[in-house]
Amino acid sequence: MKYELYYWPEIQGRGEYVRLALEEAGAAYVDVARGARGTAAMMKMMDANGTPPFAPPFLKAGKLVIGQTANILLYLGARHGLAPKTEAGKLWVHQLQLTITDFVLEIHDTHHPLGPSLYYEDQKPAAKKRTADFWDQRVPKYLGYFEQLLDDKGGAFVTGRRLTYVDLSLFQIVDGLRYAFPKRMRAFEKDIPGLVGLRDRIAARPNIKAYLESERRIPFNEQGIFRRYRELDN
Amino acid sequence: MKYELYYWPEIQGRGEYVRLALEEAGAAYVDVARGARGTAAMMKMMDANGTPPFAPPFLKAGKLVIGQTANILLYLGARHGLAPKTEAGKLWVHQLQLTITDFVLEIHDTHHPLGPSLYYEDQKPAAKKRTADFWDQRVPKYLGYFEQLLDDKGGAFVTGRRLTYVDLSLFQIVDGLRYAFPKRMRAFEKDIPGLVGLRDRIAARPNIKAYLESERRIPFNEQGIFRRYRELDN
Structure with a gap:
């Protein structure tokens, strides 16, 4: 199929x-x-x-x-073996993915705080305020949570020794924040050494590496979730 | 247990x-x-x-x-028999619940567009703009979607003849919007007769009716998701 x-x-x-x-x-x-x-x-x-x-x-x-x-x-x-086989393990990994889902919506709201139907250009001052709060409060809370999980488990991945789809999603989060907020993220990365290491391990996996180098990977741009707007990155 | x-x-x-x-x-x-x-x-x-x-x-x-x-x-x-037994049915009902989850976050953002860490009082003008877009675009899109599902199925509930947890959540959405935006919701309800009927059927179920009349049901208030702020309801 x-x-x-x-x-x-x-x-x-x-x-x-x-x-x-x-x-x-x-x-x-x-x-x-x-x-x-x-x-x-x-x-x-x-x-x-x-x-x-x-x-x-x-x-x-x-x-x-x-x-x-x-x-x-x-x-x-x-x-496809990207989640644990037990019910408890499945629910836990899904729970983590739903937490990432919440974070993705908050990332989107940094450039669209007044609503998804309006243009970014029509909500710049609000976007600056929302982005300030996002980096002050929300990024440390979300990424601190996942960093702690990695640290507690002491394994290569968030749930321990086995890769799950959550690890792949966290790769995307780290890469996306690097694209959208290069300056802020550079300053923040010292607080999340575990996530940065995870990001590198995912990027080096043969299938992911081949994908990232292919045309199937659409480049980051200013229509997606992660947008690079210089005025929000300072 | x-x-x-x-x-x-x-x-x-x-x-x-x-x-x-x-x-x-x-x-x-x-x-x-x-x-x-x-x-x-x-x-x-x-x-x-x-x-x-x-x-x-x-x-x-x-x-x-x-x-x-x-x-x-x-x-x-x-x-507890609040979802279909088949895998396809389980995934479908869960998918609908995740769409409600997205809507709930957008409801929250009407009073907190600049971020969950700031007070409402410090983001009133932005809240007015976000709320206008919410009622103009988002409420019709989300509730129109569920109204259409009810209409297509022609049954008492969103998936047809059997109640699921999604129906209970839609009860809460209709009741919450009535609490938070009485004026706007009164004008809008003519577009969602199916959902209003669903709300009434849920409210009349014996266990739900007893719950709503008990002290276990916390009243709506201005610390929750649904908040009644007069300046946002016009």
Whole structure:
């Protein structure tokens, strides 16, 4: 079975957490909306009766259509050895992914504090305030939490010796914050040596390394979650 | 086994989605932080080694400690007949709950657009702008989506004839929006007759009715997700 991933073709966005899991697993998939008429096919599926997704990303796996990033990873994790086999382990890893989901929305809100429907250019002063609070309070809280988990486990990965999809997502978080806030992140990284090490271990894994060097990896840009706006990085 | 729910004792907040599921199921539980020294016990569990939750709510079920509202409902749904039994059904209902989770965060951001660490009083102009966009774009998009699902299924509940935890959460969303934005919601309800009907059916269920009339139901107030600020409701 070949998976079909549906996500906006121009950005990494929330689809990237799914792409990283599929790539690490070496799973066969098509990134549908990046192909001809792919975006139209995606929109059509959101209009369908039955179980239409609220928004991309969603994954077609045989007859199943699964929406919500963390839900897709819950499904893929169990099938591709990217999550523990026990119920307790599955719930724990999913819980961590949902915490990352919350953080991703807060990252998005740094440039869109007044709402996702308005342009960034129309909310710059609010974005500066939100970003200040984000770096003052939220980044230390979220990344401090994951740093502590890595430290407690003393293993290579967040849950210990075995890689899970959460580790792949944390790679993306560190890389994304480096892209969007190079100056702030440079100053902050001394507080998260464990996460920086994790990021490097993920980047060096053969499947991930090949993916990052391929055209399948869309470059960071200013339409996605992680946006580099000089005025927010000081 | 008696569940232990850990959540802030003064508010409905995100804990309420869990309370509604426990109450509908008639499950035995203690709302720990509302008892003597409960908040201290809650904080201690967040400092533990192992699998500490990032934030309340979390549920202790025997030896398991499960965090993140939607993750708790995933667990409870399977055990108390509040979700379908098939994998496809479980994933679909969980996906809907994660969409509600996104909406809840956007509801929270109407009064905290510049960040959760700042006081509402220090972000009133931004809150007015965010709330305008919220009612103009986001409420119609989210509630329109669930209204359409109800309409497509033609049953009493979102997935058809059987109640799931998603229906209980939608009750809370409708009731919360009525509390926080009475004027705006009154004007909007004509667009969501299905959801209003669902809300009434949930409120009339014996276990839920008894719960809502009990002291276990914390009243809405201005510390929770749904806050009534006159200046945002016009």
